[in-house]
Amino acid sequence: MTRVFSNLALAIGAVFAFAAQAADQQVIKRGEYLARAADCMACHTAEGGAPYAGGLPIHSPFGTIYGTNITPDKQHGIGNYSDDEFFAALTEGKRKDGANLYPAMPYTSYHLIKREDADAIHAYLQSIAPINRAAPTTDLSFPFNVRTGLMGWNLLYGKSVQVQPAAGNSEAWQRGQYMVEVLGHCGECHTPRNLIGALEQDKRLSGGVLNGYLAPSLLAKDLAERGWTQPDLATFLKHGMSAQGSMFNEMYPVVHHSTQHLEDGDLSAMATYLLGDQPPAARVVQAVAHETMTASSQRGRQQYLNVCAGCHGADGEGKPHIAVAMKGNTILRQADSRNLVKVVLDGIREQQFTGFERMQPMPGFAGKLDDQQLTDMVNYLREAWGGLPGDLSTEQLAQLKVD
Amino acid sequence: MSNRDFSRRSFLQGGLVAGVGVTLAPLGSQAFAALMESRVTTSAQKWMNNDGKARFRNDALSKVCGSKVFARDIRAKDMPGWPQQQGHAMLLKATKADRIYAGFDLALLGDSLQPDRIVTAEDLKKDGIAWPEAHSPDPLLPPGQVPMFIGHPVAILIWHDFERYRKAKLKLQFNDQAIRYGAQAPLYQRDPYGSFRFVRVGGATPFDEDAFSSLKNTMLFPTILARKPVWTAEPKQHGTLTEQGLFYAGRINEQLSQPPENWLLFDERYKTPSIEPAALEPDNGNGWFDAASGTLHFVVATQCPFEVAHECVHMIKPSRFGLKHLNMHPGYTVGYGSKDNNIFVFYAAVAALYGAGVPIRLANDRYEQFQSGIKRHPFDIRYQLAVDKNDLSFQIFRAEMTVDGGGRINYSPSVAAVGATAAQSIYYMPQNDLSVTAYHSRGVEAGSMRGYGTLQSMAATEMMVDEIADRLGVDAIELRRKNALKSGMKNTQGAVPAGALRLHEILDKAGEHEWWKTRHARKQAMDAKDPDNWYGVGFAITQKDFGTGAEAPMAAVEFAADGQITLRHIGTELGTGMSTSQALVVSDFLGRVADHVQTAQTEWPELQLSTSANPYLISQAEQDAALRDPRWVGKLASPSSATNSAFYFSHATREAARVLFNHGLWPAALALWRQGPFGGQANPLVVRRENAVWVNGALTGNGLAPIPFAELARKAHEMGLVTGASVHGFNRWSWAEADFVIDGVRDRLPLDALAVKYGDGAPNAKKAQMNSNGFHLLDRQNALYPATQLNNAMVTYYSPVATIVEIKVNKGSGEVHVLNHHSWVECGRVLVPELVKGQLEGGIAMGIGHALLEEMPLYEGGPGVGDWNFNRYRLPMARHVAVWQQTSEILPPLSPTDPSKGIAEVVMIPVVGAIGNAVAHAIGKRVRDLPITPARIKEALNG
Amino acid sequence: MADRKLQLTLNGQPVVTEVVPDDLAMLDYLHEYQNLTGSRLGCGQGICHACVVIVDNPDGTCEEVRTCITGAHYFEGKKVRTIEGHAQLDDAGNPVALSPIQQKFVERFAFQCSYCAPGFVNAATVLVENAQRKPLKKSELEGAIEASLGHHVCRCTGYVRYYEATRDVLGDLGLVKEG
Structure with missing residues (x-):
């Protein structure tokens, strides 16, 4: 009898366990999605590294901070965290041992994460394979290298993101x-x-x-x-x-x-x-006749043809799946042209997008064009497709280069 | 449907090119010299060491200096006698395959950029262009029809100058704004390109007579209903051949549906991608039609110049253009099969006709090459394999394969058939039922890309065998050893592969390899050391058939009185070192390499060959009747391909050289050695031809004084002996033979046509016989041709290659990284080891691409749209191939008389299966669809 | 669109072309205006590097530049070397002396079809010549070769012989130092 009972109990237990497991699976699935939305991976995964095993160097003006191991490894990861401890880390920047996390961890934003979402993320992270490896030690300059110093910082700014009232919005x-x-x-x-x-x-x-x-x-x-x-x-x-x-x-x-x-x-x-629920109309840039451009822009067209047009097209039309169009490109429309200058100088490495979209590397032109040529080219891009005046001076450009 | 198109090259037969002189224009200018290879190749002294080993490729100097060696490099001004002005053409294409094509509108070009000539379907019709049947219908789509495929050409646009062409093309590129589309329409439909079934039920042992097989009985052809293959005949054990075949197939299926207890029944699907060959030289041609003389001068990139020449004549002859001469100039080229049987060359030739006297160049850019260049066929495979769990023996192998041939029929039928017949890889299968169907689709035309169906099916087989070993819990190499073919066992068609099979030798080596022996411990150690990746080891072995079952190599070897040796050959240099190798083959009999090598020779008038019928379909009676004509041969000429070069090409070269030795040099040597009273120095010795050897370029043997080649050559000429031989051979899984009376001596040779030249000192009467293009054309006697039934053998020549790889799979990205690999190759006698290793390294890189990187959507969004390039299509780079680490081993030949076997295609296959198996070892899951991309890895891990 | 004059030094010779469209790619200029076809069109998009030439900088360094995506006028006033400029030729145009890289590529059977060979010769030459100014450390050797040749596509060979030949040349010329 006892035996039968215990067998029955086992069977019932198994059913419950199965149901719980299914529910767990759902929570884990949701947690995975939320972890994507919160982009935990970007900082907690080194290039070429196992997911969430940490090690990505995050460069800040105060030194280099390394993303930590948030796999469920008990030694180096968060294997020993409870839901409460995880929630505290996520929303208050508190480590299990009570130490403060560096604010590279965006707990200033995460402090508004719903508890159920945090638990789901935690459940997901506990479900992945643990990686038994310590992330490199963070190396900051004084006073940021003193974790207790962060307490004051936290008091001042730790919860600073406050969402706008939702009233009246969809x-x-x-x-x-x-x-x-x-x-x-x-x-x-x-x-x-x-x-x-x-x-x-x-x-x-x-x-x-x-x-x-x-x-x-x-x-x-x-x-x-x-x-x-x-x-x-x-x-x-x-x-x-x-x-x-x-x-x-x-x-x-x-x-x-x-x-x-x-x-x-x-x-x-x-x-x-x-x-916004009532979005402002997107501005359309009107084409500018070549003759009406500044002298610098007019010179710049030849620079553009020399080093850009091979991919972005002589008329800025771009090439499908190869290189984005300059016509309509948002980067040309940023008034200070900082990113435009940067990207021309640094280039862009090969990037895999969704499906079969894969952009070849864009070469960087640092050292290939002198400041005058670069200024002319940037002015041409600003004026031709950016809806901005072609009035950048070489001095302004030189400043953007060093910033 | 009919299976006539099964013939790989039947349509390229067609008798002589009546009325039109197909010639090669005289040498002289720089461009001609380059095209004719006389300057591309360098004199033998430069590229040979004294020990007879090649120091570098004989074409290397021109190539490394960037000389004009490719057809692509040629412009009108490089060609002697051509007008200086170079015109350019492009094809306008419709890219929506689900809409009626309603014409085009070039208004977007404005007035200044309008083409000087537009050629449409209507022009071709009106002007009587007889487009090659094999590449029909609708080379240019007429309005009112739905395109056969995405990227169907609708017009040839021609400009007489570069600048307007360039500007216009920039406007037409990446859009189909010039195309007017009509209503939505059903996709183009047609019957499958080919459908075949190979059933074999072996006897009691592998060596007993088969109960049923393709070779003994027949392969099976279905009926096509509603564009699908169906089997309408009744299975009958004693019925017609087809009924018998269905009976045995039925018996196989019964066993599979009710397998005995002790069988493991494996049943899985594999998919392979459409692959862009990515020959770096895109398709191109450059032609000038000189209306005054009715001559088409045609510079062209092709792997089969002979066929192109003949087809061009047949195409243009009936037209209004009044073609009298065709001067073909094939360049060096590269294609991996994609420039064989390629429709592109005919567009180029036609563009030239409409050039209005201006030379016209039609040259694909990379986007266009993706759009229309011939692809490797994607396969969808279902494999079933029954294995006896007790003794690990394979019992029944069943396969269903679907092949996507793209928008035009090319070699799809034979690729499908070859894929099915290769599926067994290296294993003996007591019973098999292999069926395959190649279908039309709106994708880009697929053809004879390297691998030829075998890559697709064999790589899958190797992954299957590895997975079965896993399921059985046995060592995968042990399972292979248990089932690998041994010499004398039959293949899935019931034919016995040629010669000794050395598979077990390779398997033994692989089983002893450190990575394999310690793979479990290695994985444990590596995974612990590197927590970011999973480590894995994988192995695969394949053997690749080579040849087509209708090979017809031609070669001519001659030596001058001053000892200069010239080799003319039908083969084209495709980058594989064919010209270097063939120059070396001559030295087997002549003691030194050829000084001058002319490849891609299309003209062999001295042999006066004729042919009829399709060599694959000809009946025995037809063949017997045709053989009464001593000029008739089973096939005029082989196209060139890398695998063929070593085995088939060498045959012709070697046999020509052998004739020169036996009937020229040897009698000359005897005469020299017998000078003096009573037979001179030779008199006291027994002089035997079989003892003759070449030492440092001089002939000796039996202790006779060595005679340098040049002296023998002079003597042979002086005596009027045989100093030149032009030969043709035919191979249908064995060589045709015939007797020839050569200079009064009867000789039985593995040749079916032979013409000889006599030395300068020959008497006039003898010289008068040299009336066939300077040769004395001999009549063959007692010709023995391979039986037509051998067509069912499908393959008998194999070269085995095995590869073991070490990989790691990144846990984050899911990317597979090849850490290292080692390969074993058995290819008989090696002509130039450096070339073989180079082929191996290159093939492995291509295999890595197939296994891990290369992929495109087949239809919409795929290459047919015309916007694909190497950014989206990932080619293997040095970082993918373990460039510094990889190693290999060429098995020494059994004896110096081993034939040289083809290898190029097979080298790329085992690495594919090995990577698949290594991934399974690494991640514990099987990925059966190629390429094994991060997305598929993640799917396997999450699924 | 406008045409303009282009002046540059091509394989040591000053070249002036009066009318060159402002958007003409250098590769088209070399092919259609100079009939120098050794720089090859592979992808036409700056990916495969079959089209690269060498530009000699005023500071004595040199670099490879992709001609399929770079306009001809970029090379205004620059010193450009193409594959046709490496070997010494006799009067008939036959090569009599190859550059060290060319020589080693030939000896090592580095290429097969050779369509990509000009790009590899140029890239390896840039590496060798820059190493002549600043020798490489042994520990950096393979990485330096990978950095120089790594973007070049070869479909025939599997790269092994190109890489090994380049390593050999650097060693033979004494451009690799311990460390």
């Missing part, structure tokens, strides 16, 4: 806000930072500078000024490319690890949030 807008401001932590780059590295919340999403590149303003009026519409923005997040150009530099890992994996509904919600 459901998509509200979802988009959570995706953009909290999970996507877009503001961590697209908002300027003060001298001690804290976000200037009064200038939220109005653009920041990161390793010499501009993370451009995501304010609706600025996006529209640069030619963005909601559908294009959603396409851009999905595929890393749209009529406005392709992602490069720090945005490339974002599409690679995060946004391409998101559901269309969430992407369009993000676009809705960014451009």
Whole structure:
């Protein structure tokens, strides 16, 4: 009898276990998605490394911070974290041992993550294969190398992202806000930072500078000024490319690890949030006759033909699947031309986008063009397709080069 | 449907080119010299060491200096006698295959860029161009029809200058704005290109007579209903051949549906990608039609110049252009099969006709090459293999294969058939039922790209065998050893492969290889050391048939009185070193290499050959009747391909040289040695021809004084002996033979046509016989031709290659990285080891591309659209191939008399299976669709 | 669109072409205006590197430049070497002395069809000549070769012989130092 009972108990137990497992699987699946949306991978995976095993160097003005191992390894990862501890780390930057995390961990955005979402992410991370390896030690200059020093910082800025009231906005807008401001932590780059590295919340999403590149303003009026519409923005997040150009530099890992994996509904919600429920009309740049351009721009056309037109087309039309068009390209429409100059000098490495889209490397032209040639070319690009005056001086250009 | 198109090259037969002189224009200018290879190749002294080993390729100097060696390099001004002005052409193409084509509109070019001439379907019709049947219908799509495929050409646009052509092309590129489309329409439909079934039920042992096989009985052809193969005949054990075949196939299926307890039944699907050959020289031709003399001068990149010449004549002769001469100038080229039987050359020839006296160049850019260049066929394969779990023996092998041939019939039928007959790889299968069908699709035309179906099927077989070993829990090399063919066993068609099979020798070596022996420990250690990647080891072995079952090599070897040796050959240099190798083959009999090598020779008037019927379909009675004509041969000429070069090409070269030795040099040597009273120095010795040897370019043997070649040559000329031989051979899995009376001596030779030249000192009466283009054409006697039934053998010549690889799979990206690989090759006697190793290294790189990197969508969004290039299509780069680490081993020949066997295609195959097996070892999951991309790895891991 | 004059030094010879379209690719200029066809069109898109030439910089260094995606006018005033400029030729145009890289490529059977060979010769030559100014450390040798030749596509050979030949030349010329 006892035996029968215990067998029955086992059987019942198995059924429960199975159901629980299925529920777990669902939570894990959701957690995986949320981890994508929160783009944990971008910082917690080294190039060529196992997922979430840490090791990616994150360069900051204060030194190099390494993404930590967040696989469930008990020695080097988060294998011993409870849900509460994980939630604290995610939202308050508190390590299990109580130490403060460096604010490269965007807990200033994540502090608004819903508890159930955090638990799902945690469940997912606990489900992946543990990697038994320590991430390299972070190396910061004083005073940022003193973790306790971060306490004060946290008091001041730790919870500084506060979402706008949702009232009057659509459901998509509200979802988009959570995706953009909290999970996507877009503001961590697209908002300027003060001298001690804290976000200037009064200038939220109005653009920041990161390793010499501009993370451009995501304010609706600025996006529209640069030619963005909601559908294009959603396409851009999905595929890393749209009529406005392709992602490069720090945005490339974002599409690679995060946004391409998101559901269309969430992407369009993000676009809705960014451009607003009543988006401003995207500005269309009018063609400028060659003869009316500045002398510098007119000279610049030959530079463009010499080193750009082979891929981007003599008339800026681009080549399908090869090189983005200059016509309509958003980067040409950023008034300070910092990114344009940077990208011309540095080039872009080979980038795999969705499906069969794969962009060959763009060569960098540092040392190939002198400042005058470069200025002329940038002026031509600004005036021909950027809707901007071709009035950049070589001095201004030289300044952009060193910034 | 009929299976007439099964014949790989039947349509290229067609008798003589009546009325039109197909010639090669005289040498002289720089361009001609380059094209004719006399300057591309360098004199033998420069490229040979004293020890008779090649120091470098005989074409290397021109190539490394960037000289004009490719047809692609030639412009009008390089050609003697051509007008200076160079015109250019491009093909306008329709890229929507689901819409009616309604004409085109070039208004977007404006007035200034309008073409000087536009050629459409209507022009071809009106002007009587007889487009080659094999590349029909609708070379240019007429309005009102739906395209046969994405990228169907609709017009040839011709400009008489470069600049307007360039500007216009920039506007027409990457869009189909010039094409007007009409209504939505059903896709173009046609019957399958070919469908075959190979059933074999062996006897009690592999050496007993088969109960049924393709060779003994027949291969099976289905009925085509609703564009699908169906089997309408009744299975009958004692019925017609087809009914019998279906009976045995039925018996096989019954066993598979109710397998005994002790059988493991494997049943999985494999898919292979469409592959762009990516020959770096894109398709091109450059022609000038000189209306005054009715001459078409044609510089062209082709792997089969002979066929192109003949087809061009047949195409243009009936037209209004009044063709009287065709001067063909094939250049050096590269194609991996993609420039064989290629429709492109005919567009180029036609463009020239419409050039209005201006030479016209039609040259694909890379986008156009992706769009229309011949592809490797994608296969969809279902394999079933029954294995006896007790003794590990394979019992029944069943395959169903579907092959996508793209928009035009090319070699799809034979690629399909060869793919099916190669499926067994290296294993003995007691029973098999292999069926395959090649279909039309709206994709890009697929053809004879390197691998020829065998890459697709054999790589899958090697992955299957490895997986079965896993399922059985046995060592995968042990399982192979258990089932590998041994000499004398039959293949899946019931034929016995040629010569000794050395598969077990290779398997033994592989089994002893360090990576294999310690693979489990290695994986453990590597995975611990490198937590970012999974490590794996994989092995595969294949053997590749070579040849087509209707090979017809031709060669002529002559020596002058001053000792200069000239070799003319039908083969084209494709980068594989064929001209270097053939120059070396001559030395087997002449003691030194040829000084001058002319390849890609299309003209052999001295042999006065004729042919009729299709060599694959000819009946025994027809063949017997045709053989009464001593000029008739089973096939006029082989096209050139890399695998063929070593075995088939060498045959012709060697036999020509042998005739010169036996009937020229040897009698001359005897005369020299017997000078003096009582037979001179030779008198006290027994002089035997079989003891003659060449030492440092001089003939000796039996202790006789060595005579340098030049002295023998002078003597042979003085005596009027045989100093030149032009030969033709025919091979249908064995060589045709005949008797020839050569200079009064009867000789039985593996040749079916022979013409000889006599030395300068020959008496006038003897010289008068040299009335066939300077040769004395001999009549063969007692010709013995391979039986037509041998057509069912499909393949009998094999070269085996095995590869073991070490890989790692990245846990984050899912990318597979080849760490190292080692290969074993058995290819008989090696002519130039450096060339063989080079072929091996190159083939492996191509295999790595096939296994891991190269992929395109087949239809919409694929290459037919015209916007594909190497950014999206990933070619293997040095970083992918373990460039510094890789090693290989060529097995020594069994004896110096081993034939040289073809290898080029086979070398790329085992690495594909080995990588698939290594991935399974690394990640613990099987990926059966190629290429093994990160996406497929992730799918396998998550699925 | 406009045409303009182009002046450059091509294989040591000053060249002036009066009318060169402003958007003409250098590869087309070499092929159709100079009849120098050794620089090959492979992809036409800057990927395969079969079309590269050498530009000699005023500071004595040299570099490879892709001619299929670079306009002819980029080379205005520059010193350009193409594959046709490496070997010494006799009056009949036959090569009498190859460059060290060419020589070794030939001896090592580095190429098969040779369509890509001019690009590899130029890239390896740039590496060798720059190493003559600044020798390579032994530990950097293979990496330097990979960096120089790594973007070049070869479909025939599997790259092994090109790489080994380049390594040999660098060693033979004493351009590899311990370390």
